[in-house]
Amino acid sequence: MDLNRRSFFKVMGATGLTLAVGKDLKASPKAGKEKEFYGVLYDSVRCKGCRGCEYDCADANGLPEPLPNKEIKGLRKPDEFHRTVVNEYKTSKGIVYAKMQCMHCNEPACAAACLTQAMTKTQDGPVIWRGDKCMGCRYCMVSCPYDTPKFEFHSANPKIQKCTMCYETRVQKGELPACVENCPNEALMFGTRRELITEARKRIVENPDLYYDHINGEHEAGGTCWLQLSPVPFHELGVKTVSNESYPSMTKGFLYSVPSVFVLVPALLLGIQQSTKGNSLKEDNEDE
Template sequence: MGIDRRNFFKVLGVTGATLALGKEVAAAEQEEEVNDAYGILYDVFMCGGCQTCEFTCAELHNLPAPEDVPEIGISRKTNDQRRTVVNAYDTSGGEVAVKRQCMHCLEPACVSACLTQAMYKTKEGPVIWREEKCMGCRYCMVSCPFDMPKFEYNSPNPKIIKCDMCYDRIKEGKEPACVEICPAGALVFGKRSELIKEARKRIMEMPEWYTDHIYGELEAGGTGFMYNAPVPFSEMDFNTKLQKRSYPELTKGFLYSVPTIFILWPTILLGIHEATKNKNNNQNKIQDDHA
């Protein structure tokens, strides 16, 4: 099956990329929809686990090159030394390789958690971290449902490390480095709405190759980085129980109550204070007692 699959995804990758790029022009002409920023579609089925994305990413961001390889049973994680990792899993559909990195949520928990706007959702789509604003509180790490922001614990001038979808390259009109370099064509960069169409098309046209689930289409309110896969995502260590609503919505109720309390409380407190004061005033002098 290995050779078959390899040939298959080469062809598919080329067509996929062409489709996505071709439609990108058309998409730009349409009126800009909310949330239709750039994203990446990654196909587990096509990925051979060669780690080229890891090497390129490390080189581009001045991080050490990876020294370990994907291995079944070992969960490699992104950390302050690497922004993306590829892991291997033994699934019902055979061995697969899965790339992990920041999901670039449409409504990111980290961005809503950040009290200095250091975590920032760009209009282009990538979620980036801005060094000059960050105070290193790590609330983004507490909030992120994907556990993606990583912290340099062993530095007196620590940074938050995570994938930024090569934001600088996107601004120059280039694709993210991992997308450009991927020899299997497993990564496609484009407008998110086009990527969803492409992912659906693959599932529709080749239901025997793909599980009927685009991870990231709805998870956590939708993410910029999305996955096609041949087997259910629960077999590849994905959290499939994530809520479909966005994570910032969890704090909205609380934050909305703040102005209400700020208006109601002082009024009520002042009222009670006046009421109780008058009662006691008749009994004894209390005027100077508020000290």
């Protein structure tokens, strides 16, 4: 009996803990707060590839200055020194430029993966990283479908580098992100996600010859705050094909099974143990 009671409390304790902990599973915005995500619309049709945004980004975030045009060979990816890069692609419609940076997913895989909430989706939309919480496990890098977070492998105090949409340094003060503010060709536009999608649709409808009929980020990875328009199909711009499903939902099934396992399995085990108990006593006596 004694054992029964003890196991019972253990089970109840574990259940309570898991239930308490298992509630808020998605890194989605809190319901009830009627706040819209902000985002950026990037238009590859308008972009002239001046790379001014790269320089402004480096300047605003204290990163080393990007390489000049003539030293660039081939396609680049963002890395721990460059939160954004603009590449030149030879496409079916001639040369097209495409900017790469964090897509700021509506339901970010990185934030769902983070066990310390260092990577977090702010209520305004940008996904940011907080160094005082991060333990450097790099699970965000494993999970991100766009490979956005970059890790400083050659530092004793490494940081994760990624585009934060200048959230803490500018957006919270009512300013535009550095890249948006300084773009000379109006290829970048800041606004609420809803406004941006409307604007993107308008551009596609008004100039169907110029635009490929798709908004990258409207549905990808469950929707992203960063949206992109292009004159050509997106795979020609090296855009990764990702699932339209939200990435955190892929682990939901597993995580939701945890409370059930914690209730059912111990009960089952205790039941089996009790029902096989008689055998052991007999064998015990035979043995000793």
